[in-house]
Amino acid sequence: MNPFSSAQSGFIDRIDDNLCLDAKLAIGVLEGFIRNEVNKVGFSKAVVALSGGIDSALSLAVAARAMGPGNVLALLMPYRTSSPASRNDAEELVEKLGVQSKIIDVSDMVDAYVNEYELSNIRKGNVMARARMIALYDHSEEFTGLVVGTSNKTELLLGYGTIYGDMASAINPLGDLYKTQVRQISEAMELPESILNKAPSADLWEGQQDEDEIGFTYRDIDRLLYLLIDERWSASEITSSGIELQFVDQLISRVRRNQFKRRPPIIAKISERTIEREFRYPRDWGV
Amino acid sequence: MRLVEIEFRPKKRSDWQVKARLRDVRIGIAQINPVLGDIEANVDKHLEFIRRAVDDKCGLVVFPELSLTGYVLEDLSYDVAVDIKSSAINRLRECSGDVSIIAGFIHHTSDHQFKIASAYFEDGEIVHVHHKVYLVTYGLFDEGRFCAPGDRIRAFNTKFGRQAVLICEDLWHPSSMVIAAGDGADIIHAPAASPGRGVSGSSQQLGSSRTWHDLTRTYSQMFVNYGTFANRVGYEDGINYYGLSQIVGPDGAILAEAPADEECLIAADLTDGALRRARISTPLRRDEKLELTIEELRRIKTERSQ
Numbered sequence: 356m357n358p359f360s361s362a363q364s365g366f367i368d369r370i371d372d373n374l375c376l377d378a379k380l381a382i383g384v385l386e387g388f389i390r391n392e393v394n395k396v397g398f399s400k401a402v403v404a405l406s407g408g409i410d411s412a413l414s415l416a417v418a419a420r421a422m423g424p425g426n427v428l429a430l431l432m433p434y435r436t437s438s439p440a441s442r443n444d445a446e447e448l449v450e451k452l453g454v455q456s457k458i459i460d461v462s463d464m465v466d467a468y469v470n471e472y473e474l475s476n477i478r479k480g481n482v483m484a485r486a487r488m489i490a491l492y493d494h495s496e497e498f499t500g501l502v503v504g505t506s507n508k509t510e511l512l513l514g515y516g517t518i519y520g521d522m523a524s525a526i527n528p529l530g531d532l533y534k535t536q537v538r539q540i541s542e543a544m545e546l547p548e549s550i551l552n553k554a555p556s557a558d559l560w561e562g563q564q565d566e567d568e569i570g571f572t573y574r575d576i577d578r579l580l581y582l583l584i585d586e587r588w589s590a591s592e593i594t595s596s597g598i599e600l601q602f603v604d605q606l607i608s609r610v611r612r613n614q615f616k617r618r619p620p621i622i623a624k625i626s627e628r629t630i631e632r633e634f635r636y637p638r639d640w641g642v
Numbered sequence: 643m644r645l646v647e648i649e650f651r652p653k654k655r656s657d658w659q660v661k662a663r664l665r666d667v668r669i670g671i672a673q674i675n676p677v678l679g680d681i682e683a684n685v686d687k688h689l690e691f692i693r694r695a696v697d698d699k700c701g702l703v704v705f706p707e708l709s710l711t712g713y714v715l716e717d718l719s720y721d722v723a724v725d726i727k728s729s730a731i732n733r734l735r736e737c738s739g740d741v742s743i744i745a746g747f748i749h750h751t752s753d754h755q756f757k758i759a760s761a762y763f764e765d766g767e768i769v770h771v772h773h774k775v776y777l778v779t780y781g782l783f784d785e786g787r788f789c790a791p792g793d794r795i796r797a798f799n800t801k802f803g804r805q806a807v808l809i810c811e812d813l814w815h816p817s818s819m820v821i822a823a824g825d826g827a828d829i830i831h832a833p834a835a836s837p838g839r840g841v842s843g844s845s846q847q848l849g850s851s852r853t854w855h856d857l858t859r860t861y862s863q864m865f866v867n868y869g870t871f872a873n874r875v876g877y878e879d880g881i882n883y884y885g886l887s888q889i890v891g892p893d894g895a896i897l898a899e900a901p902a903d904e905e906c907l908i909a910a911d912l913t914d915g916a917l918r919r920a921r922i923s924t925p926l927r928r929d930e931k932l933e934l935t936i937e938e939l940r941r942i943k944t945e946r947s948q
Contacts, residue, residue, distance in 0.1 A: 587720070621880035624782070625841045627849065629880075632782040 358575055361597035370578045373585075376536055378543030382417065385528045385540075389421035392526045393501045395642045400500035404491050404521070405429040405448070405456070406558060407441030410529055411505040412448050412550045413541045417528055418503050424453040428498045432487045435462040438558050444549050451547065457494070461486045480559030484520025492523070501525045509534040509573060512580055513606070514613020515557075515565070522616065533577040571602060579606055664803035664828045664868075664917055670700040670909040671887045673900045675876030678712030679722055681730045681747075685710065688734060688745060694907045695741050701802055702742040703907070706833050706874035706887075707774075707810050708758060710747040713835040714878040719788040723750035726761070726768055738763035742800065744807060744872075746833050748789070749773065755790040760807045760833050762800065770798040774809040775818065782837065782881065783811075797825035803914075810834040813857055823865035824932060828917060830865070832858065834873045838884040851886050851902075863894035866920050866927050868912050875903050892920035 359367055393401055401422050403415040418427045429452075431445050449456040464486045469479055495502045504524025506516050508531050516522045529537060534555070542551055555565040555573065566572050579598065582588040583606075590607055594600045619631065628634050672691035677683040688705060695703035707713065710730060711722040724730055724747055734745055742764040749759035749771065758774035773792025777785035795818055797806040806827035812818045813832050822830050840849020854871055862869040868891060875885040887900040889910040897910035921927060 589721075624837060624839055624881050627840045627842070629782065629839075632881075 356571075356599075356602075358571065358599035358602035359578065359597075361599070363597065366596055367578065370581055374533060374535060374577060374581055375539060376532075378540050381532070381536075381540055382420075382544065385417045386421045389418050389503060389526065389528055393422060393503075395639065396501065396525075397642070398499060398501045400426040400428070400498060401503045402428045402430060402491060402495045402498055402500040403503045404487055404505065405431055405445045406505075407431075407438070407443070407445035407448075407550065408553075408555065408558070409541050409546070409550055410507055410510075410534075410537055412444075412546050413537055413544065414503050414505045414528055415448065415454065416452060416541075416544050416546060419452045419454050425455065426500070427452075427454040428494065428500055429454050429456040430487075430491055430494055431456060431458045432461050432490055433458070434465055434483050435460075436561050438556070438561075440549070440553070441556075441558055444547060444553070447547050448550065459490050459494075461490060464489075476560050476563075480557065481517045481520060483559055484517035488520050488523045495525075503528065504530070506530060507532050507534050507537050509577055509580060511617055512584065512610050512613070513569065513576070514609065514616045515569065516616070518616045533580060534573040535577045570605070575602070576606065579603065580610075583607065583610070660799070661826050662799040662801070662803045664912065664914040665801070666911070666913045666915075667701040667802040668699050668909055668911050669829070669868075669870070669889065670695040670698060670703040670907050671870055671872045671889060671898075671900065672703050672705050672709075673873065673875055673885050673887045673904070673906050673908065674705065674709060675874060675883075675905050676706075676709055676712040678714065678878055679718045680712075681710050681722055681724065684712070685730050685733050688743075689737065691907055692734075692737050692741055692743060695909070698907060698909050700741055700909050702744070704744045704831050704833060704870050704872040705746060706872045707760065707835040708746045708748070709833070709874065710745055712878060713874070713883070714881060715748065716784070716788060719748050719756050723748040723756050725750050725752070726771070731761070731768075734761075735763055735766055735768065738767075739765050742802070744831055744833060746809070751790075756788065757790050757792060758785065758809060759792075760809055760831075762798065762805070762807060764800055769800060770796070770807065772796075772807040772809060774812060776811040776815050778811045782839070785811075795821040795825075797822055797827035802912075803828050805829040805831065807831045807833065810836065813861070816861075819861050819865055820935070823867060823927065824930070827867060829868040829870070829912065830861070831870045832872065834871060835883055836873050838882040848884055851884050855886070855888065858888050858890050859894045859896070862890040862892055863924070864926065866892045866917075866924055868892055868917070873900075875905055892917050893924070 401418045403418055405411045405415050415429050429449050433442055465483050502525045504527035506522050507529045510516050556563050582593055590603050593603050734743055744760055744762050746760045749757045760772050761768050762770040775792040777789055777791050779786030797804050804826045806822035808818050836850050836854055838848045858869050858871040871888045873885055873887045874883045876883055885900050885902050888896055889898040891897050898908040900906050900908045
């Protein structure tokens with residue numbers, strides 16, 4: 356299904372042009388961001404959970420540029436069903452970048468819990484993501500490195516991630532880049548072909564593929580999100596430009612339903628000065 | 643059905659001279675919990691409370707600030723904003739023959755400004771729209787980031803008498819009351835979305851509710867008018883709106899008070915007789931030196947700009 360099939364090609368071209376970033380400029384901002392945010396809190400090192408997918412690969416590559424490869428630890432945390440190809444890709448990248456790395460098999464940790472209950476794929480996937488978060492933050496302490504996140508803008512908007520799992524990080528260089536932009540910048544950074552070309556997958560169970568699960572391609576999702584979020588188009592304006600109604604409705608509802616994942620927990624207001632409401636210092640206040 | 647221009651202008655220059663005298667009327671406050679961002683659901687809720695107000699023989703029912711949209715809108719402001727020809731507004735207009743209505747919404751103006759508005763519906767028409775003049779952009783509030791302020795405060799004639807609508811923070815500036823009362827309003831409404839805050843020390847009352855009740859009563863006494871404080875209830879993003887709406891007489895007496903935290907309709911009977919007695923016993927309006935105030939303000943303005 357192509358939800359843009361009735362849209363004019365000029366219309367789509369304009370969106371694609373705007374989604375296409377100057378990679379050098381973007382990489383410069385991301386590099387400076389990581390270096391600045393890590394140094395600011397008194398750290399000089401970074402830790403990244405590396406799955407072998409494109410997002411964590413880009414985060415790691417930018418962190419290595421920002422902090423120097425010796426100051427970056429890549430944590431590979433396979434579960435026993437994780438794709439061996441991804442593991443190979445991850446190891447290839449570690450070697451290419453020259454960063455430090457460690458392999459932590461989370462199978463026992465996950466199974467200790469999972470075997471107690473009958474868990475659906477979703478629950479099991481969430482447990483895996485949160486087990487990895489435990490190991491990641493533990494190594495942040497051990498390595499004295501800040502946790503650099505890997506959630507991109509598309510995932511964050513769709514809520515396609517595990518809260519307090521893969522969504523957990525101290526700083527996130529990718530959170531304002533759509534999936535297709537991650538791919539574009541990764542190409543500019545010359546990440547290994549196998550990472551650039553593989554189908555996106557959370558790899559939480561065998562054969563899982565993001566685009567099958569979400570039901571649309573990242574290319575189409577990003578085009579729509581760009582119109583909705585970046586350009587503030589209304590749903591009716593978008594559908595009258597020939598984009599399929601069902602696609603638009605589904606995505607808008609998904610973005611709305613997952614708003615809670617993008618915000619800290621709400622605090623019951625009692626006093627005159629509530630954290631996050633009237634108590635609003637910048638995060639940098641703390642450094 | 644006639645659509646009235648939204649930029650309210652007096653129908654004739656002699657609007658003040660034909661100031662409508664207060665007619666005895668029962669008025670209600672619908673203390674509701676709007677659904678955040680869902681106008682259709684909120685119109686349904688309005689219709690339910692409008693029916694209850696009719697059953698209770700009210701001539702006017704007042705809804706809280708942003709009653710059709712909910713309050714903590716942020717970027718939702720742009721999505722829920724409507725113009726006065728929208729179907730949601732028309733649905734209220736259509737039932738304003740049975741009971742007059744004051745309801746709140748984000749007004750999307752023809753020049754694409756977004757204003758916090760309360761409209762007065764009477765007999766199928768909108769007779770007045772007030773745009774919130776004082777947007778709160780401090781503390782927990784962020785209205786000025788999303789909305790444009792109103793640029794006028796006007797009293798207006800209705801079939802029940804001359805009234806004014808100010809919205810929430812407008813009342814925290816006593817000059818708004820000076821204008822509304824000076825313009826002859828005998829009933830001054832305060833639709834509000836006041837969050838509970840200030841649970842502190844041994845006080846058994848929320849700090850914010852205490853302030854509002856002080857304001858409502860003091861204003862009614864000092865400007866000798868009937869007043870409503872139409873607050874909402876419910877929770878939005880952790881903020882609690884406590885309710886405790888009030889209808890207050892021109893002597894400061896509380897004529898009706900809603901409970902905390904519950905949706906409800908409260909009502910009270912307003913009479914021209916009580917207003918007459920209050921204006922005789924406390925003739926503050928008669929003695930008000932409007933010219934002096936204007937001259938001194940003019941002087942202050944000149945000196946300040948020098």
